[in-house]
Amino acid sequence: MKSVTCKQLCKTYHQGEVEVIGLDHVDLEINEGGFVCLSAPSGGGKTTLLNAIGGLDTPDSGKIWLAGERIDTLGKGELANMRLHRIGFVFQAYNLIPVLTARENIEFVMEVQGVPADEREKRSTAILREVGLEGLGDRRPAQMSGGQQQRVAVARAIVSKPALVLADEPTANLDSHTAEQLMELFVELNEHHGTTFVIATHDQRVMRYAKRVIHMLDGKVVDDERRDVA
Protein backbone atom coordinates (compact mmCIF):
# COMPACT_ATOMS: atom_id res chain seq x y z
CA MET A 1 0.00 0.00 0.00
CA LYS A 2 0.97 3.62 -0.48
CA SER A 3 1.87 5.52 2.62
CA VAL A 4 1.54 8.87 0.91
CA THR A 5 -0.15 9.81 -2.34
CA CYS A 6 -0.34 13.36 -3.68
CA LYS A 7 -2.13 14.37 -6.86
CA GLN A 8 -1.66 17.76 -8.51
CA LEU A 9 -0.94 19.64 -5.29
CA CYS A 10 -0.84 23.40 -5.71
CA LYS A 11 -0.25 26.07 -3.13
CA THR A 12 0.28 29.76 -3.70
CA TYR A 13 1.21 32.18 -0.95
CA HIS A 14 0.14 35.80 -1.16
CA GLN A 15 2.48 38.33 0.28
CA GLY A 16 0.69 41.58 -0.31
CA GLU A 17 0.68 42.08 -4.07
CA VAL A 18 3.24 39.38 -4.70
CA GLU A 19 2.29 35.77 -5.35
CA VAL A 20 4.80 33.16 -4.24
CA ILE A 21 4.61 29.61 -5.49
CA GLY A 22 4.79 27.08 -2.68
CA LEU A 23 3.78 23.92 -4.57
CA ASP A 24 3.31 23.62 -8.29
CA HIS A 25 1.29 20.59 -9.45
CA VAL A 26 3.11 18.07 -7.31
CA ASP A 27 2.40 14.39 -7.99
CA LEU A 28 3.94 11.99 -5.54
CA GLU A 29 3.65 8.43 -4.32
CA ILE A 30 5.58 7.07 -1.37
CA ASN A 31 5.39 3.40 -0.49
CA GLU A 32 4.89 2.15 3.00
CA GLY A 33 8.28 1.57 4.51
CA GLY A 34 9.84 4.14 2.24
CA PHE A 35 12.85 6.17 3.23
CA VAL A 36 12.60 9.31 1.17
CA CYS A 37 14.55 12.53 1.12
CA LEU A 38 13.03 15.75 -0.19
CA SER A 39 15.94 17.68 -1.53
CA ALA A 40 15.70 21.28 -2.63
CA PRO A 41 17.46 24.54 -2.10
CA SER A 42 15.99 26.86 0.46
CA GLY A 43 12.57 28.09 -0.66
CA GLY A 44 12.09 25.07 -2.91
CA GLY A 45 8.85 24.00 -1.25
CA LYS A 46 10.00 21.22 1.12
CA THR A 47 8.32 22.59 4.23
CA THR A 48 5.17 23.43 2.32
CA LEU A 49 4.94 19.87 1.01
CA LEU A 50 5.58 18.33 4.44
CA ASN A 51 2.91 20.56 5.99
CA ALA A 52 0.41 19.46 3.34
CA ILE A 53 1.21 15.77 3.83
CA GLY A 54 1.08 16.20 7.61
CA GLY A 55 -2.40 17.72 7.54
CA LEU A 56 -1.16 21.02 8.91
CA ASP A 57 -1.89 23.08 5.85
CA THR A 58 -4.49 22.64 3.15
CA PRO A 59 -3.37 22.96 -0.45
CA ASP A 60 -5.22 25.30 -2.82
CA SER A 61 -5.98 22.34 -5.06
CA GLY A 62 -5.07 18.70 -5.45
CA LYS A 63 -5.67 15.61 -3.35
CA ILE A 64 -3.75 13.84 -0.60
CA TRP A 65 -4.11 10.31 0.73
CA LEU A 66 -2.37 8.87 3.77
CA ALA A 67 -2.46 5.08 3.95
CA GLY A 68 -5.31 5.12 1.48
CA GLU A 69 -7.37 7.70 3.36
CA ARG A 70 -8.15 11.01 1.78
CA ILE A 71 -7.02 13.73 4.21
CA ASP A 72 -7.41 17.03 2.39
CA THR A 73 -11.13 16.83 3.01
CA LEU A 74 -10.93 16.08 6.73
CA GLY A 75 -12.03 18.56 9.39
CA LYS A 76 -9.67 20.20 11.83
CA GLY A 77 -10.45 17.83 14.66
CA GLU A 78 -9.98 14.74 12.51
CA LEU A 79 -6.71 16.12 11.18
CA ALA A 80 -5.46 16.81 14.72
CA ASN A 81 -6.36 13.29 15.72
CA MET A 82 -4.61 11.87 12.67
CA ARG A 83 -1.46 13.87 13.38
CA LEU A 84 -1.48 12.76 16.99
CA HIS A 85 -1.78 9.06 16.27
CA ARG A 86 -0.20 8.47 12.90
CA ILE A 87 2.55 10.99 12.29
CA GLY A 88 5.78 11.86 14.04
CA PHE A 89 6.89 15.43 13.42
CA VAL A 90 10.24 17.15 13.53
CA PHE A 91 9.56 20.79 12.70
CA GLN A 92 12.00 23.16 11.14
CA ALA A 93 10.90 26.25 13.04
CA TYR A 94 10.22 25.31 16.62
CA ASN A 95 10.07 22.01 18.44
CA LEU A 96 10.17 22.00 22.23
CA ILE A 97 7.89 23.26 24.96
CA PRO A 98 10.12 25.42 27.15
CA VAL A 99 8.50 24.62 30.50
CA LEU A 100 8.81 20.87 30.03
CA THR A 101 11.96 18.84 30.62
CA ALA A 102 13.56 16.80 27.85
CA ARG A 103 11.84 13.68 29.09
CA GLU A 104 8.47 15.43 29.37
CA ASN A 105 8.85 16.82 25.88
CA ILE A 106 9.61 13.34 24.60
CA GLU A 107 6.60 11.94 26.44
CA PHE A 108 4.32 14.77 25.35
CA VAL A 109 2.74 13.04 22.36
CA MET A 110 2.37 9.75 24.24
CA GLU A 111 0.77 11.56 27.15
CA VAL A 112 -1.74 13.30 24.89
CA GLN A 113 -2.38 9.89 23.29
CA GLY A 114 -3.10 8.50 26.73
CA VAL A 115 -0.21 6.04 27.00
CA PRO A 116 0.10 4.93 30.67
CA ALA A 117 2.85 6.55 32.72
CA ASP A 118 5.02 3.47 33.27
CA GLU A 119 4.98 2.63 29.58
CA ARG A 120 5.91 6.22 28.72
CA GLU A 121 8.76 6.20 31.16
CA LYS A 122 10.11 2.92 29.82
CA ARG A 123 10.07 4.18 26.25
CA SER A 124 11.43 7.64 26.99
CA THR A 125 14.29 6.17 29.01
CA ALA A 126 15.20 3.90 26.10
CA ILE A 127 14.98 6.64 23.50
CA LEU A 128 17.01 9.09 25.61
CA ARG A 129 19.79 6.53 25.56
CA GLU A 130 19.44 5.89 21.84
CA VAL A 131 19.75 9.58 20.95
CA GLY A 132 22.68 9.96 23.32
CA LEU A 133 20.95 12.07 25.95
CA GLU A 134 21.19 9.65 28.83
CA GLY A 135 21.19 11.60 32.11
CA LEU A 136 19.90 14.77 30.49
CA GLY A 137 16.22 13.86 30.83
CA ASP A 138 15.56 16.42 33.52
CA ARG A 139 16.98 19.36 31.64
CA ARG A 140 14.76 21.97 30.17
CA PRO A 141 15.34 23.08 26.57
CA ALA A 142 17.04 26.29 27.69
CA GLN A 143 19.64 24.17 29.51
CA MET A 144 20.58 22.19 26.40
CA SER A 145 22.60 22.93 23.27
CA GLY A 146 20.94 23.30 19.89
CA GLY A 147 22.04 19.80 18.92
CA GLN A 148 20.72 18.29 22.12
CA GLN A 149 17.40 20.05 21.61
CA GLN A 150 17.22 18.72 18.08
CA ARG A 151 17.76 15.19 19.34
CA VAL A 152 14.97 15.62 21.87
CA ALA A 153 12.70 16.71 19.01
CA VAL A 154 13.66 13.66 16.97
CA ALA A 155 13.18 11.41 19.97
CA ARG A 156 9.67 12.78 20.47
CA ALA A 157 8.85 12.22 16.80
CA ILE A 158 9.77 8.54 16.83
CA VAL A 159 9.09 7.47 20.41
CA SER A 160 5.37 6.95 19.83
CA LYS A 161 6.19 4.62 16.89
CA PRO A 162 4.09 6.44 14.28
CA ALA A 163 3.53 4.92 10.86
CA LEU A 164 4.94 8.01 9.18
CA VAL A 165 7.69 10.38 10.28
CA LEU A 166 7.91 13.81 8.67
CA ALA A 167 11.21 15.44 9.53
CA ASP A 168 12.04 18.95 8.36
CA GLU A 169 15.82 19.41 8.27
CA PRO A 170 16.37 17.24 11.35
CA THR A 171 20.15 17.41 11.18
CA ALA A 172 20.36 21.16 10.78
CA ASN A 173 22.11 21.81 14.09
CA LEU A 174 23.98 18.56 14.47
CA ASP A 175 27.63 17.66 14.14
CA SER A 176 28.46 14.86 11.74
CA HIS A 177 28.78 12.21 14.39
CA THR A 178 25.39 12.94 15.95
CA ALA A 179 23.81 13.37 12.54
CA GLU A 180 24.98 9.93 11.54
CA GLN A 181 23.78 8.45 14.84
CA LEU A 182 20.36 9.89 14.20
CA MET A 183 20.24 8.58 10.69
CA GLU A 184 21.22 5.11 11.93
CA LEU A 185 18.31 5.34 14.33
CA PHE A 186 15.95 6.31 11.51
CA VAL A 187 17.21 3.48 9.36
CA GLU A 188 16.78 1.00 12.14
CA LEU A 189 13.20 2.10 12.80
CA ASN A 190 12.58 2.02 9.07
CA GLU A 191 13.89 -1.49 8.73
CA HIS A 192 12.52 -3.06 11.91
CA HIS A 193 9.17 -1.32 12.24
CA GLY A 194 8.51 -0.45 8.63
CA THR A 195 8.14 3.21 9.60
CA THR A 196 7.94 5.44 6.56
CA PHE A 197 10.31 8.41 6.61
CA VAL A 198 10.00 11.60 4.60
CA ILE A 199 12.92 13.87 5.38
CA ALA A 200 13.32 17.37 4.00
CA THR A 201 16.99 18.20 3.77
CA HIS A 202 19.81 19.50 1.70
CA ASP A 203 22.31 17.74 3.91
CA GLN A 204 24.45 15.24 1.96
CA ARG A 205 25.02 13.24 5.15
CA VAL A 206 21.30 12.57 5.26
CA MET A 207 20.83 11.85 1.59
CA ARG A 208 23.42 9.09 1.75
CA TYR A 209 20.91 7.01 3.75
CA ALA A 210 17.94 7.61 1.46
CA LYS A 211 16.46 4.89 -0.73
CA ARG A 212 14.93 7.59 -2.81
CA VAL A 213 15.63 11.29 -3.25
CA ILE A 214 12.99 13.60 -4.65
CA HIS A 215 14.44 16.81 -5.97
CA MET A 216 12.31 19.92 -5.92
CA LEU A 217 12.76 23.40 -7.29
CA ASP A 218 10.36 26.33 -6.99
CA GLY A 219 7.59 24.05 -5.78
CA LYS A 220 7.96 21.53 -8.60
CA VAL A 221 9.25 17.97 -8.48
CA VAL A 222 12.14 18.04 -10.93
CA ASP A 223 13.77 14.69 -10.36
CA ASP A 224 12.93 11.42 -8.65
CA GLU A 225 16.03 9.43 -7.96
CA ARG A 226 15.80 5.84 -6.68
CA ARG A 227 18.89 4.41 -5.13
CA ASP A 228 20.27 1.20 -3.83
CA VAL A 229 21.41 2.25 -0.43
CA ALA A 230 24.96 1.66 0.55
Added chain:
Amino acid sequence: MNQFKMILRLAWRNLWRNHRRTLIMIAAIVIGAWSMIFMTALMRGMVDDMVADGISVLPGHVQIHHPDYRDDPTIANVIAPPSGELLEALGGAEVVAWATRVRVPAVISSERDTRGVTLVGIEPLRERDISFVAGDVVEGEFLTSPDDRGLVIGRKLVEKLETGLGKRVVVMSQDQENEIADRGFRIVGIFESKLAQYEEGFVFAGETVVQKLLGVGDQISEVAILGSDYRNVETLFRSIEAAAGDGVETLPWNEIDSYLGSMLAVMDGFVIVFIVVVFLALSFGLVNTLVMAVFERVREIGLMLALGMTPRSILGQIVTESVLLLIIGLVIGNVAAIATIEPLKDGIDVSIVGEGMEMMGASSVLYPALYLKDIVMANLIVIILGFFASLSPAWRASKYDPIRAITKV
Protein backbone atom coordinates in the same frame (compact mmCIF):
# COMPACT_ATOMS: atom_id res chain seq x y z
CA MET B 1 -9.65 13.36 30.55
CA ASN B 2 -6.23 11.79 30.62
CA GLN B 3 -4.63 15.09 29.67
CA PHE B 4 -5.74 16.81 32.84
CA LYS B 5 -2.50 16.15 34.69
CA MET B 6 -0.48 17.55 31.84
CA ILE B 7 -2.72 20.58 31.48
CA LEU B 8 -2.33 21.26 35.17
CA ARG B 9 1.44 20.81 34.96
CA LEU B 10 1.76 23.13 31.97
CA ALA B 11 -0.52 25.73 33.57
CA TRP B 12 1.39 25.63 36.83
CA ARG B 13 4.81 25.92 35.25
CA ASN B 14 3.73 28.63 32.86
CA LEU B 15 2.38 30.53 35.82
CA TRP B 16 5.87 30.78 37.30
CA ARG B 17 7.59 31.62 34.07
CA ASN B 18 7.24 35.31 34.64
CA HIS B 19 7.59 35.53 38.41
CA ARG B 20 7.21 39.24 38.60
CA ARG B 21 4.04 39.44 36.58
CA THR B 22 2.49 36.53 38.46
CA LEU B 23 3.40 37.93 41.86
CA ILE B 24 2.00 41.34 40.98
CA MET B 25 -1.21 39.74 39.80
CA ILE B 26 -1.45 37.61 42.93
CA ALA B 27 -0.84 40.70 45.06
CA ALA B 28 -3.69 42.44 43.26
CA ILE B 29 -6.02 39.52 43.87
CA VAL B 30 -4.95 39.34 47.52
CA ILE B 31 -5.66 43.04 48.02
CA GLY B 32 -8.93 42.72 46.15
CA ALA B 33 -10.09 39.71 48.15
CA TRP B 34 -8.95 41.25 51.39
CA SER B 35 -10.76 44.51 50.76
CA MET B 36 -13.91 42.74 49.63
CA ILE B 37 -14.11 40.66 52.77
CA PHE B 38 -12.91 43.36 55.12
CA MET B 39 -15.22 46.03 53.80
CA THR B 40 -18.13 43.64 53.75
CA ALA B 41 -17.47 42.69 57.37
CA LEU B 42 -17.36 46.36 58.39
CA MET B 43 -20.56 47.15 56.57
CA ARG B 44 -22.29 44.10 57.94
CA GLY B 45 -21.14 45.00 61.42
CA MET B 46 -22.47 48.50 61.06
CA VAL B 47 -25.83 47.41 59.71
CA ASP B 48 -26.21 44.62 62.25
CA ASP B 49 -25.56 47.10 64.99
CA MET B 50 -28.03 49.62 63.64
CA VAL B 51 -30.70 47.05 63.06
CA ALA B 52 -30.17 45.35 66.39
CA ASP B 53 -30.40 48.67 68.19
CA GLY B 54 -33.45 49.66 66.24
CA ILE B 55 -35.18 46.38 66.82
CA SER B 56 -34.34 46.21 70.48
CA VAL B 57 -35.59 49.71 71.10
CA LEU B 58 -38.77 49.43 69.17
CA PRO B 59 -40.28 46.75 67.10
CA GLY B 60 -39.06 43.29 67.95
CA HIS B 61 -38.97 41.11 64.84
CA VAL B 62 -42.71 40.93 64.42
CA GLN B 63 -45.45 43.10 65.88
CA ILE B 64 -49.22 42.87 66.18
CA HIS B 65 -51.32 46.02 66.29
CA HIS B 66 -54.81 47.32 65.82
CA PRO B 67 -55.17 47.90 62.05
CA ASP B 68 -55.39 51.68 62.59
CA TYR B 69 -52.63 51.95 65.16
CA ARG B 70 -49.83 52.83 62.78
CA ASP B 71 -51.76 55.77 61.34
CA ASP B 72 -53.02 56.88 64.71
CA PRO B 73 -50.91 55.49 67.55
CA THR B 74 -53.25 56.48 70.37
CA ILE B 75 -55.22 54.69 73.03
CA ALA B 76 -58.22 54.59 70.71
CA ASN B 77 -56.58 51.80 68.75
CA VAL B 78 -56.00 48.99 71.17
CA ILE B 79 -56.35 45.23 70.91
CA ALA B 80 -57.08 42.41 73.32
CA PRO B 81 -54.08 40.66 74.88
CA PRO B 82 -52.98 37.41 73.15
CA SER B 83 -55.16 34.41 73.84
CA GLY B 84 -56.12 31.08 72.32
CA GLU B 85 -54.42 30.24 69.05
CA LEU B 86 -52.10 33.26 69.14
CA LEU B 87 -50.94 32.47 72.66
CA GLU B 88 -50.15 28.96 71.47
CA ALA B 89 -48.18 30.31 68.51
CA LEU B 90 -46.22 32.59 70.82
CA GLY B 91 -45.13 29.50 72.72
CA GLY B 92 -43.73 28.06 69.48
CA ALA B 93 -40.12 27.14 68.82
CA GLU B 94 -39.36 30.12 66.55
CA VAL B 95 -40.31 32.61 69.23
CA VAL B 96 -37.40 33.60 71.43
CA ALA B 97 -39.34 36.13 73.48
CA TRP B 98 -42.51 38.19 73.36
CA ALA B 99 -44.20 40.93 75.35
CA THR B 100 -47.22 43.18 75.24
CA ARG B 101 -47.08 46.96 75.51
CA VAL B 102 -49.36 49.87 75.90
CA ARG B 103 -47.91 52.79 74.00
CA VAL B 104 -49.33 56.28 73.82
CA PRO B 105 -48.19 59.83 73.27
CA ALA B 106 -47.91 61.68 76.55
CA VAL B 107 -46.54 64.77 78.22
CA ILE B 108 -44.13 64.57 81.12
CA SER B 109 -43.62 67.41 83.55
CA SER B 110 -41.15 68.07 86.30
CA GLU B 111 -41.38 71.15 88.45
CA ARG B 112 -39.01 72.77 85.99
CA ASP B 113 -40.03 71.76 82.47
CA THR B 114 -42.44 69.85 80.29
CA ARG B 115 -41.77 67.55 77.37
CA GLY B 116 -43.68 65.44 74.88
CA VAL B 117 -42.74 61.76 75.06
CA THR B 118 -44.01 58.30 74.30
CA LEU B 119 -45.29 56.55 77.40
CA VAL B 120 -44.76 52.81 77.21
CA GLY B 121 -46.45 50.49 79.64
CA ILE B 122 -44.48 47.26 79.78
CA GLU B 123 -44.35 43.81 81.31
CA PRO B 124 -40.88 44.28 82.81
CA LEU B 125 -39.88 40.62 82.98
CA ARG B 126 -40.88 39.90 79.40
CA GLU B 127 -39.57 43.21 78.07
CA ARG B 128 -36.19 42.44 79.59
CA ASP B 129 -35.68 39.76 76.88
CA ILE B 130 -36.75 41.95 73.99
CA SER B 131 -35.60 45.51 74.32
CA PHE B 132 -32.71 47.46 75.62
CA VAL B 133 -34.23 49.27 78.58
CA ALA B 134 -33.55 46.80 81.32
CA GLY B 135 -29.90 46.31 80.42
CA ASP B 136 -29.24 49.97 79.87
CA VAL B 137 -30.51 51.22 83.20
CA VAL B 138 -27.38 52.86 84.62
CA GLU B 139 -28.82 54.43 87.72
CA GLY B 140 -31.51 53.11 90.03
CA GLU B 141 -33.54 50.01 89.21
CA PHE B 142 -35.53 48.62 86.35
CA LEU B 143 -39.25 48.01 86.88
CA THR B 144 -40.09 44.73 88.56
CA SER B 145 -43.70 44.00 87.53
CA PRO B 146 -46.61 45.39 85.49
CA ASP B 147 -47.93 46.80 88.76
CA ASP B 148 -44.73 48.65 89.50
CA ARG B 149 -45.57 52.27 90.23
CA GLY B 150 -42.18 53.60 89.27
CA LEU B 151 -41.05 55.24 86.03
CA VAL B 152 -37.88 54.60 84.03
CA ILE B 153 -36.67 57.49 81.85
CA GLY B 154 -33.63 58.39 79.76
CA ARG B 155 -30.56 60.33 80.92
CA LYS B 156 -31.04 63.14 78.39
CA LEU B 157 -34.64 63.59 79.44
CA VAL B 158 -33.60 63.76 83.10
CA GLU B 159 -31.22 66.56 82.17
CA LYS B 160 -33.82 68.41 80.12
CA LEU B 161 -36.36 68.19 82.91
CA GLU B 162 -33.72 69.06 85.48
CA THR B 163 -34.94 66.25 87.65
CA GLY B 164 -33.27 63.12 89.03
CA LEU B 165 -33.55 59.67 90.50
CA GLY B 166 -36.15 59.46 93.25
CA LYS B 167 -37.84 62.71 92.16
CA ARG B 168 -41.49 62.83 91.16
CA VAL B 169 -42.85 63.73 87.74
CA VAL B 170 -46.33 63.94 86.28
CA VAL B 171 -47.28 62.06 83.12
CA MET B 172 -50.34 63.20 81.24
CA SER B 173 -52.21 61.60 78.35
CA GLN B 174 -55.74 61.09 77.04
CA ASP B 175 -57.98 58.20 77.96
CA GLN B 176 -60.37 56.46 75.60
CA GLU B 177 -63.07 59.08 76.18
CA ASN B 178 -60.60 61.79 75.17
CA GLU B 179 -60.47 62.99 78.76
CA ILE B 180 -57.21 64.09 80.29
CA ALA B 181 -55.65 61.32 82.34
CA ASP B 182 -52.67 62.11 84.49
CA ARG B 183 -50.69 60.55 87.26
CA GLY B 184 -47.64 61.15 89.36
CA PHE B 185 -44.65 58.78 89.11
CA ARG B 186 -41.44 58.47 91.03
CA ILE B 187 -38.37 58.07 88.85
CA VAL B 188 -36.89 54.71 89.85
CA GLY B 189 -34.46 54.14 87.02
CA ILE B 190 -32.46 56.13 84.45
CA PHE B 191 -31.32 54.53 81.19
CA GLU B 192 -28.79 55.49 78.57
CA SER B 193 -29.02 54.66 74.87
CA LYS B 194 -26.69 54.97 71.92
CA LEU B 195 -29.38 57.00 70.29
CA ALA B 196 -30.20 60.41 71.68
CA GLN B 197 -33.76 60.29 70.39
CA TYR B 198 -34.55 57.26 72.53
CA GLU B 199 -33.07 58.75 75.65
CA GLU B 200 -35.21 61.82 75.18
CA GLY B 201 -38.33 60.31 73.75
CA PHE B 202 -39.37 57.26 75.75
CA VAL B 203 -40.53 56.73 79.32
CA PHE B 204 -41.42 53.32 80.71
CA ALA B 205 -43.99 52.40 83.32
CA GLY B 206 -45.75 49.23 84.48
CA GLU B 207 -48.30 48.02 81.96
CA THR B 208 -51.15 47.55 84.44
CA VAL B 209 -50.53 50.97 85.91
CA VAL B 210 -50.77 52.58 82.47
CA GLN B 211 -53.86 50.52 81.57
CA LYS B 212 -55.55 51.77 84.74
CA LEU B 213 -54.52 55.34 84.02
CA LEU B 214 -56.02 55.21 80.54
CA GLY B 215 -59.03 53.13 81.45
CA VAL B 216 -58.54 50.41 78.88
CA GLY B 217 -58.97 47.35 81.08
CA ASP B 218 -56.51 44.68 79.97
CA GLN B 219 -56.24 45.92 76.39
CA ILE B 220 -52.86 46.68 74.83
CA SER B 221 -51.32 48.65 71.95
CA GLU B 222 -49.03 45.97 70.60
CA VAL B 223 -47.53 42.56 70.94
CA ALA B 224 -43.79 42.50 70.15
CA ILE B 225 -42.21 39.19 69.21
CA LEU B 226 -38.53 38.34 68.92
CA GLY B 227 -37.26 35.52 66.72
CA SER B 228 -33.73 34.19 66.44
CA ASP B 229 -32.48 36.08 63.35
CA TYR B 230 -33.59 39.45 62.12
CA ARG B 231 -32.52 38.64 58.58
CA ASN B 232 -34.80 35.68 58.51
CA VAL B 233 -38.17 36.61 59.93
CA GLU B 234 -40.36 35.25 57.17
CA THR B 235 -41.33 31.95 58.80
CA LEU B 236 -41.87 33.53 62.17
CA PHE B 237 -43.94 36.27 60.57
CA ARG B 238 -46.13 33.83 58.66
CA SER B 239 -46.95 31.63 61.63
CA ILE B 240 -47.76 34.61 63.86
CA GLU B 241 -49.82 36.27 61.17
CA ALA B 242 -51.86 33.13 60.67
CA ALA B 243 -52.45 32.72 64.38
CA ALA B 244 -53.28 36.38 64.99
CA GLY B 245 -56.06 36.41 62.41
CA ASP B 246 -57.59 39.16 60.30
CA GLY B 247 -58.84 41.47 63.02
CA VAL B 248 -55.36 42.79 63.73
CA GLU B 249 -52.38 43.91 61.67
CA THR B 250 -49.29 41.71 61.87
CA LEU B 251 -46.04 43.12 60.44
CA PRO B 252 -42.37 42.17 60.26
CA TRP B 253 -39.87 44.69 61.59
CA ASN B 254 -38.64 45.86 58.22
CA GLU B 255 -42.13 47.05 57.36
CA ILE B 256 -42.74 48.65 60.71
CA ASP B 257 -39.45 50.49 60.59
CA SER B 258 -39.10 51.07 56.89
CA TYR B 259 -35.99 53.17 57.40
CA LEU B 260 -34.12 50.29 58.97
CA GLY B 261 -35.63 47.85 56.51
CA SER B 262 -34.60 49.77 53.45
CA MET B 263 -31.23 50.55 55.01
CA LEU B 264 -30.59 46.84 55.27
CA ALA B 265 -31.68 46.24 51.69
CA VAL B 266 -29.49 49.10 50.45
CA MET B 267 -26.49 47.80 52.38
CA ASP B 268 -26.96 44.28 51.06
CA GLY B 269 -27.05 45.70 47.55
CA PHE B 270 -24.05 47.88 48.31
CA VAL B 271 -22.01 44.89 49.42
CA ILE B 272 -22.61 43.20 46.08
CA VAL B 273 -21.90 46.36 44.11
CA PHE B 274 -18.67 46.81 46.03
CA ILE B 275 -17.57 43.23 45.36
CA VAL B 276 -18.37 43.54 41.68
CA VAL B 277 -16.52 46.85 41.33
CA VAL B 278 -13.42 45.44 43.00
CA PHE B 279 -13.70 42.43 40.75
CA LEU B 280 -13.94 44.53 37.59
CA ALA B 281 -10.71 46.29 38.52
CA LEU B 282 -9.14 42.88 39.11
CA SER B 283 -10.41 41.38 35.90
CA PHE B 284 -8.71 44.08 33.84
CA GLY B 285 -5.40 43.02 35.31
CA LEU B 286 -6.25 39.36 34.95
CA VAL B 287 -7.29 39.52 31.31
CA ASN B 288 -4.29 41.67 30.50
CA THR B 289 -1.95 39.20 32.17
CA LEU B 290 -3.45 36.32 30.24
CA VAL B 291 -3.37 38.16 26.93
CA MET B 292 0.33 38.86 27.48
CA ALA B 293 1.00 35.29 28.52
CA VAL B 294 -0.77 33.89 25.48
CA PHE B 295 0.96 36.32 23.18
CA GLU B 296 4.39 35.30 24.49
CA ARG B 297 3.61 31.65 23.92
CA VAL B 298 2.18 31.72 20.42
CA ARG B 299 4.86 29.37 19.08
CA GLU B 300 4.57 26.68 21.70
CA ILE B 301 0.79 26.82 21.51
CA GLY B 302 1.18 26.33 17.76
CA LEU B 303 3.53 23.42 18.42
CA MET B 304 1.11 21.70 20.78
CA LEU B 305 -1.71 22.10 18.28
CA ALA B 306 0.51 20.84 15.45
CA LEU B 307 1.40 17.74 17.45
CA GLY B 308 -2.29 16.97 17.80
CA MET B 309 -3.34 18.47 21.10
CA THR B 310 -6.95 19.60 20.89
CA PRO B 311 -7.90 23.28 20.96
CA ARG B 312 -10.00 22.45 23.98
CA SER B 313 -6.91 21.38 25.89
CA ILE B 314 -5.20 24.64 24.95
CA LEU B 315 -8.23 26.53 26.22
CA GLY B 316 -8.15 24.40 29.36
CA GLN B 317 -4.50 25.30 29.98
CA ILE B 318 -5.06 29.03 29.86
CA VAL B 319 -8.23 28.88 31.96
CA THR B 320 -6.53 26.57 34.46
CA GLU B 321 -3.63 28.99 34.70
CA SER B 322 -6.04 31.80 35.44
CA VAL B 323 -7.99 29.80 38.00
CA LEU B 324 -4.74 28.74 39.74
CA LEU B 325 -3.77 32.39 39.92
CA LEU B 326 -7.14 33.29 41.38
CA ILE B 327 -7.08 30.45 43.90
CA ILE B 328 -3.63 31.38 45.20
CA GLY B 329 -4.66 35.02 45.49
CA LEU B 330 -7.95 34.20 47.13
CA VAL B 331 -6.48 31.82 49.69
CA ILE B 332 -3.93 34.41 50.80
CA GLY B 333 -6.53 37.18 50.63
CA ASN B 334 -8.99 35.22 52.77
CA VAL B 335 -6.39 34.39 55.37
CA ALA B 336 -5.26 38.02 55.45
CA ALA B 337 -8.81 39.29 55.78
CA ILE B 338 -9.70 36.90 58.58
CA ALA B 339 -6.41 37.61 60.32
CA THR B 340 -7.06 41.35 60.26
CA ILE B 341 -10.73 41.14 61.21
CA GLU B 342 -10.34 38.73 64.16
CA PRO B 343 -8.33 41.12 66.36
CA LEU B 344 -10.84 43.87 65.59
CA LYS B 345 -13.83 41.81 66.73
CA ASP B 346 -13.93 43.77 70.00
CA GLY B 347 -14.71 46.91 68.10
CA ILE B 348 -13.03 49.67 66.14
CA ASP B 349 -13.42 53.12 67.61
CA VAL B 350 -14.45 55.37 64.77
CA SER B 351 -15.64 58.23 66.94
CA ILE B 352 -13.13 60.57 65.28
CA VAL B 353 -14.95 60.20 62.00
CA GLY B 354 -18.13 58.90 63.55
CA GLU B 355 -20.06 62.02 64.53
CA GLY B 356 -22.28 61.73 61.53
CA MET B 357 -22.73 58.01 61.91
CA GLU B 358 -24.51 58.37 65.21
CA MET B 359 -27.14 60.41 63.51
CA MET B 360 -27.71 57.64 61.02
CA GLY B 361 -28.38 55.32 63.87
CA ALA B 362 -24.97 53.68 63.97
CA SER B 363 -22.75 53.74 66.99
CA SER B 364 -19.24 55.14 67.10
CA VAL B 365 -17.70 51.74 67.70
CA LEU B 366 -17.76 49.41 64.71
CA TYR B 367 -17.88 45.68 65.24
CA PRO B 368 -16.86 43.92 62.02
CA ALA B 369 -19.13 40.97 61.40
CA LEU B 370 -17.63 38.13 59.41
CA TYR B 371 -20.33 36.04 57.80
CA LEU B 372 -19.41 32.77 56.10
CA LYS B 373 -22.04 33.63 53.51
CA ASP B 374 -20.21 36.85 52.57
CA ILE B 375 -16.83 35.14 52.35
CA VAL B 376 -18.26 32.41 50.16
CA MET B 377 -20.00 34.95 47.96
CA ALA B 378 -16.87 37.09 47.49
CA ASN B 379 -14.81 34.02 46.58
CA LEU B 380 -17.43 32.58 44.28
CA ILE B 381 -17.87 35.88 42.46
CA VAL B 382 -14.13 36.19 41.88
CA ILE B 383 -13.70 32.58 40.77
CA ILE B 384 -16.73 32.43 38.52
CA LEU B 385 -16.31 35.85 36.91
CA GLY B 386 -12.55 35.25 36.70
CA PHE B 387 -13.24 32.02 34.89
CA PHE B 388 -15.40 33.81 32.34
CA ALA B 389 -12.95 36.69 31.98
CA SER B 390 -10.18 34.24 31.11
CA LEU B 391 -12.29 32.51 28.46
CA SER B 392 -11.69 35.16 25.85
CA PRO B 393 -7.87 35.09 25.75
CA ALA B 394 -8.00 31.32 26.15
CA TRP B 395 -10.46 31.02 23.31
CA ARG B 396 -8.25 33.09 21.06
CA ALA B 397 -5.25 30.91 21.87
CA SER B 398 -7.19 27.76 21.08
CA LYS B 399 -8.14 29.12 17.67
CA TYR B 400 -4.59 29.65 16.50
CA ASP B 401 -3.62 28.13 13.21
CA PRO B 402 -0.81 25.75 14.20
CA ILE B 403 1.50 26.45 11.28
CA ARG B 404 1.14 30.19 11.44
CA ALA B 405 1.63 30.17 15.19
CA ILE B 406 4.65 27.88 15.11
CA THR B 407 6.49 29.98 12.52
CA LYS B 408 5.69 33.26 14.23
CA VAL B 409 8.79 35.25 15.05
